[in-house]
Amino acid sequence: MEYSAKDDKFRLFCERNGRLQTINLGRIRSCQLLEPFAEVKNAAAEEALIESEKLSLTLELIDERNALERVMLHFSHLEKEARQIEENRYQLKLQYRKDDETEILIRVLSFGPMVKVTAPQRFIKQMRRRIQKQMQFQPQE
Helix, strand or coil: CEEECCCCEEEEEEEECCEEEEEEHHHCCCCCCCCCCCCCCCHHHHHHHHHHCEEEEEEEEECCCCHHHHHHHHCCCCEEEEEEEECCEEEEEEEEEHHHHHHHHHHHHCCHHHEEEEECHHHHHHHHHHHHHHHHCCCCC
16 A cells, blocks of 8 residues: 555555556545455465556656746655756656556646657557647637
């Protein structure tokens, strides 16, 4: 179980059919125990399952209007690596869970032109699709 102070929600991580699933506990309305379960005995196998669900995202950012500080704070709950590539330019590598990808996408877009996604291409394509959809809903002048 994990609590996200940023999102003010609890998440439960569980294995089902050999895959890691995330359940947002705030959305549960009721629950009941249906059948007995076996406790996880192999901590290494459990950790490997969790690690296999992690994805990586590489960003470049321009540190104007405290963008670096804001990005670091915004993604403080994620594992990350940052390095300076020029005087006011930085590269960040973020690790996140696959289940959080839509949320991460929305958060990255919120930084506008201060942040550029450089990898992976799959994430960049998702960003382009989302921006194109938003442009379709813009009122015509």
